[in-house]
Amino acid sequence: MITIQSENFSMAQICASGQNFRMEECGDNRYCLVALGRYLEAVQEGSSISFDCSPEEFDSVWKTYFDLETDYAAIISGIDQTDKYLTAAAEYGKGIRILRQDLWEVIVSFLISQQNNIKRIRRCIRLLCENYGEKRTSQKGVAYFDFPTPYSLAKAQVEDLYACGLGYRSRYLYETANSVVHDEINLDKLWELDYDAAKKELVKLCGIGTKVADCICLCALHKTDAFPKDTHINKVLSAQYPDGFPFEKYGQNSGILQQYLFYYHLMVR
Numbered sequence: 001m002i003t004i005q006s007e008n009f010s011m012a013q014i015c016a017s018g019q020n021f022r023m024e025e026c027g028d029n030r031y032c033l034v035a036l037g038r039y040l041e042a043v044q045e046g047s048s049i050s051f052d053c054s055p056e057e058f059d060s061v062w063k064t065y066f067d068l069e070t071d072y073a074a075i076i077s078g079i080d081q082t083d084k085y086l087t088a089a090a091e092y093g094k095g096i097r098i099l100r101q102d103l104w105e106v107i108v109s110f111l112i113s114q115q116n117n118i119k120r121i122r123r124c125i126r127l128l129c130e131n132y133g134e135k136r137t138s139q140k141g142v143a144y145f146d147f148p149t150p151y152s153l154a155k156a157q158v159e160d161l162y163a164c165g166l167g168y169r170s171r172y173l174y175e176t177a178n179s180v181v182h183d184e185i186n187l188d189k190l191w192e193l194d195y196d197a198a199k200k201e202l203v204k205l206c207g208i209g210t211k212v213a214d215c216i217c218l219c220a221l222h223k224t225d226a227f228p229k230d231t232h233i234n235k236v237l238s239a240q241y242p243d244g245f246p247f248e249k250y251g252q253n254s255g256i257l258q259q260y261l262f263y264y265h266l267m268v269r
Helices: 011-016 055-065 072-077 084-092 103-112 118-132 150-154 158-162 169-181 195-202 210-219 231-240 247-267
Strands: 002-005 023-027 030-035 038-045 048-051 135-137 143-145
Touching: 011 023, 011 030, 011 038, 011 247, 038 055, 072 247, 084 231, 084 247, 103 118, 103 169, 103 210, 118 150, 150 169, 158 169, 195 210, 210 247, 231 247
Parallel strands: none
Antiparallel strands: 002 048, 023 030, 030 038, 038 048, 135 143
């Protein structure tokens, strides 16, 4: 068990922020997560967060995954205090962090997220994992399913993917998995590209448009200048930033601030 203290870390807010669909509340202040082929439980009481893992696993996996070495307090303190809406949004959602997730999992997750709600997305991903992922057991005996590889999904029948509740997105997923398997896109090389170049590569995949590509850049490639615009963000921009969001002021932190705006509008409106 590893315990840390942080005023800018909230498992509840991260869980509800729409970045990850395999993290869930599994008890009072307890959260369960399957990621990177591992199973993790964490308990939070106020600013105290306890991770149920070894020190070695925490240092090698979860410290990076939860972006714990980034100073989010400093990012928040850099917000223009005359911008009352953004200031309020950052204060409300200050426990959110941009997770450093598996790229393939994020591609699939946000393909599925189109015209969908979080409850259904979670169900679709759970069925995909149970049908096409490798079953594993944690060191404490908890059974879970790893995320399906591109190869396992490329071998699936489109009709079988429909059975996982994906609807029209089944073809998107099948085509995208085959694009990866047949080296039409090299996921490893995306890490070497800047935001604009990575986005141009991602939109070549079946079913991936500008918004989904931006989500992938932010939530997997950690391109924190990516600024996904969905219904919530477009409403915020229209109401609060009719002359445009000040990207020139916030630069590389724009995507982090987008998460505060998204979460605030989602939860408070």
